[in-house]
Amino acid sequence: MPEPSVRFPDGFLWGAATAAYQIEGAVAEDGRGSSIWDTFSHTPGAVLRGDTGDIACDHYHRWREDLDLLRDLGVGAYRFSVAWPRVIPAGTGPVNPAGLDFYDRLVDGLLERGITPMLTLYHWDLPQALQDTGGWANRDTAEHFADYASVVHGRLGDRVPYWLTLNEPYCSAVVGHLEGRHAPGVRDERVAVTAVHHLLLAHGKAVAALRAGGATGQVGITCNLTSVHPASDDPADVAAARRLDLHENRMYLDPLFRAAYPEDAAAHYAPVTDFGFVRDGDLQLIAAPLDFFGVNYYERHHVAADPADPVRGWRRVPPEHPTVTDIGIHPEGLAEILDRVAKEYTPLPLVVTETGLALHDYAGPDGEIADDERIAFFDGHIRAAHDALTRGVPLIGFFPWSFMDNFEWASGYGVRYGIYYVDYPTQRRTPKRSARWYAGVIRANGLE
Numbered sequence: 001m002p003e004p005s006v007r008f009p010d011g012f013l014w015g016a017a018t019a020a021y022q023i024e025g026a027v028a029e030d031g032r033g034s035s036i037w038d039t040f041s042h043t044p045g046a047v048l049r050g051d052t053g054d055i056a057c058d059h060y061h062r063w064r065e066d067l068d069l070l071r072d073l074g075v076g077a078y079r080f081s082v083a084w085p086r087v088i089p090a091g092t093g094p095v096n097p098a099g100l101d102f103y104d105r106l107v108d109g110l111l112e113r114g115i116t117p118m119l120t121l122y123h124w125d126l127p128q129a130l131q132d133t134g135g136w137a138n139r140d141t142a143e144h145f146a147d148y149a150s151v152v153h154g155r156l157g158d159r160v161p162y163w164l165t166l167n168e169p170y171c172s173a174v175v176g177h178l179e180g181r182h183a184p185g186v187r188d189e190r191v192a193v194t195a196v197h198h199l200l201l202a203h204g205k206a207v208a209a210l211r212a213g214g215a216t217g218q219v220g221i222t223c224n225l226t227s228v229h230p231a232s233d234d235p236a237d238v239a240a241a242r243r244l245d246l247h248e249n250r251m252y253l254d255p256l257f258r259a260a261y262p263e264d265a266a267a268h269y270a271p272v273t274d275f276g277f278v279r280d281g282d283l284q285l286i287a288a289p290l291d292f293f294g295v296n297y298y299e300r301h302h303v304a305a306d307p308a309d310p311v312r313g314w315r316r317v318p319p320e321h322p323t324v325t326d327i328g329i330h331p332e333g334l335a336e337i338l339d340r341v342a343k344e345y346t347p348l349p350l351v352v353t354e355t356g357l358a359l360h361d362y363a364g365p366d367g368e369i370a371d372d373e374r375i376a377f378f379d380g381h382i383r384a385a386h387d388a389l390t391r392g393v394p395l396i397g398f399f400p401w402s403f404m405d406n407f408e409w410a411s412g413y414g415v416r417y418g419i420y421y422v423d424y425p426t427q428r429r430t431p432k433r434s435a436r437w438y439a440g441v442i443r444a445n446g447l448e
């Protein structure tokens with residue numbers, strides 16, 4: 001057999017990723033409480049075509065079949081999230097044993113199939129009851145999150161080797177509280193920056209709680225990081241790019257790995273907040289040592305100054321070849337981000353916990369879903385990840401988003417990210433061409 005030209009180290013974690021609200025459905029079953037995404041998706045106009053996660057992929061009932069598909073795919077690991085409102089329906093207070101039972105069965109089902117579980121504690125489904133007391137604008141939510149983390153860890157800590165506290169605090173804080181395109185649909189920059197801090201604090205407190213519970217597994221967090229470049233070397237464009245980099249990347253990386261908000265944060269956010277919500281000791285908690293760091297990569301931005309707001313604003317220059325989500329395909333951005341994290345922030349092992357491409361997939365006359373563009377996307381991003389490894393970046397895993405088509409937040413079921421196709425009316429899953437291709441990557445431990 002010829003050696004693959006892009007070969008990964010033995011033991012490299014090839015995975016696939018999902019999140020609870022996007023796949024589970026069964027939103028009113030077995031004592032699950034409601035979450036901000038139930039409320040938001042049922043708000044007219046919030047989600048494309050009024051789609052909701054009420055049924056989604058019905059994974060709550062079809063998990064065995066889904067785990068069999070993961071086994072067929074050959075993945076070594078599976079990244080899923082636990083729905084906080086299944087486990088603690090009101091966010092704080094009584095634990096719902098039936099909710100924990102579901103994840104207990106899921107974890108055992110993975111282990112029986114030889115698949116390593118990677119568990120995300122929070123992928124955006126905050127219990128609605130906590131939103132009613134202020135949500136991420138309220139510091140108490142961080143404490144409740146740490147309690148919830150302890151409960152999940154108490155039940156699954158003996159079998160789950162990889163723990164992620166939060167998925168993409170940027171999206172929770174900014175898309176949810178500044179842009180208002182995600183739950184809870186708030187549009188207030190002061191609240192958004194407060195939410196950044198309380199999310200990071202929740203992470204820090206959860207890490208402490210997991211360690212206190214004698215965490216045997218590796219503990220980390222996933223951030224979505226972007227590759228940001230000025231559109232020209234005009235100083236105004238360079239300054240705008242630096243602001244976007246602050247807003248999207250450094251507001252998370254600096255507190256996590258340098259125990260401080262970036263030095264330009266105070267001035268940039270001064271019109272909305274004086275950071276009075278930061279208390280003594282918070283940043284030490286937030287920057288507590290981790291075991292690995294998860295990177296989600298989707299977006300590369302070319303940035304120009306915004307003539308309407310030259311002091312605080314920026315303007316994204318559209319990509320030359322936009323994709324259905326308007327972003328374009330830029331694998332080099334992934335290599336850049338991995339290099340940057342490793343060089344400027346942390347020597348920790350890194351995992352690409354998500355990257356993926358939205359398409360409007362459909363079955364051809366022969367029933368095949370020929371997502372060649374997605375194959376090209378993953379080929380490019382796997383090469384970029386390998387390039388980073390070759391330069392010494394300690395990358396230990398790669399998880400395509402997503403295992404299967406699912407509820408794509410504000411876009412509902414309107415776009416598809418899966419390597420398995422889901423026919424929602426029948427809930428039939430079909431491997432797309434990309435799934436067969438990815439199975440080959442896993443078998444070869446690289447690209448032929």
Ligand code: GBH
Binds near residue numbers: 224408417
């Ligand atoms: C991740 O978010 C999430 O973790 C995951 O749940 C989600 O399904 C996945 O990405 C895909 O979106 O709308 O033109 O700005 C990352 C944030 C937001 C990245 C939407 C891709 C599309 C580009 N995602 N974005 S655009």
